[in-house]
Amino acid sequence: MPSFHVVAGMAALATGLSLGALAQSPAPASVLDTAQKAGVLRICTPGDYKPFSFQKPDASFEGIDVDLMASLTASLGVKPQWIKTSWSNLMPDLTAGKCDLSVGGISVTTERQKRAFFSTAYMVNGKTPIARCADVAKYQTVADIDKPGVKVIFNPGGSNERFARANFKQAQLTLHPENLTIFDEVLAGRADVFVTESAEAITQQKLKPGLCAINPDKPLQYGEMAYLLPRDDMAFKAYVDQWLHLAKASGEYQRVVDGWLK
Incomplete structure (x- = not known):
């Protein structure tokens, strides 16, 4: 029968090997990298919510978020690929990997936050x-x-x-x-x-x-709009947040919003 010290040593070795294997496992690729490699950013949207995202009869999209996504994809050096979804399927499509982010006038909620990341809120919209x-x-x-x-x-x-x-x-x-x-x-x-x-x-x-x-400047409930991003992809979230910050600082964001709301 092996001694206690031998058994303990074998257990420690096994634990060390397991931790080493975990440490060597490659981290999941970020959308920040995969989109640039593919040359395309896949964007889910219901496309039925003016002025954020609306699908026209020719199947193309227009709206605040459509214009802002043109800016985001240009900053990445990729093209947008629009994927039509519905409000009921918005979260399932994102978590299933059918798209890289979701846009279109999405309200920030804690229920959604449990399953995905939000970008920094870009609009207060109660x-x-x-x-x-x-x-x-x-x-x-x-x-x-x-x-x-x-x-x-x-x-x-x-x-x-x-x-x-x-x-x-x-x-x-x-x-x-x-x-x-x-x-x-x-x-x-x-x-x-x-x-x-x-x-x-x-x-x-x-x-x-x-x-x-009715009293749009005094809404019944406070609300924020943001983009829905894959959970645990901190690199992509950091990029989207930084792009949004710079778009606001440069005045680009406000020009887009004013073009649709004024």
Whole structure:
């Protein structure tokens, strides 16, 4: 029977070999490296959220985030490859490796943070109601909206749905599967209120005469927008954050935003 010291020595040797093997295991490649090698940055977006990202009839995309991604990819010396997703599939597509980051007016939430990284927030953009202009005075607060008979509509899979379900217990809730036509439901009277981010509410009141954003400068709930990045890829996050910092410092970011919101 081997002595205690021999057994202990063998255990220590085995542990040392295991730690050595782990130390020699190559770290997963960063998107910062793989994108530059491939010459392409794969970008997921739902493409249904003006003014951040919207897919046009010719299948191309436009919006604040589309313009900003053109700047990011140019800084990397690569081309953007746009991948259409949905709000329900936004996180699964990113975590499955179908894209390198996700954009398109994504709200920062702790639930998303559990599964992915966020870039530094690039915009404060709280929850704002939009309703028919004749009804603006009726829907000033959450309490005003959360009443029996008020028809609240929301789109699935994102922070708008979470806000509606958390805050409206007496109002009549309706899930509308298609974000592009949800504003027409309010305009036509089939819904009374839709609560979304202030930037979208401001944009849609310009596009849909008869609809008004309600106090977009005083949102019902504080919110931030950021880009969704793969978890544990600190090198890529650091790069995106630094690019965003420089874009803001140079005035490039503000020029892009003003081009869509002013």
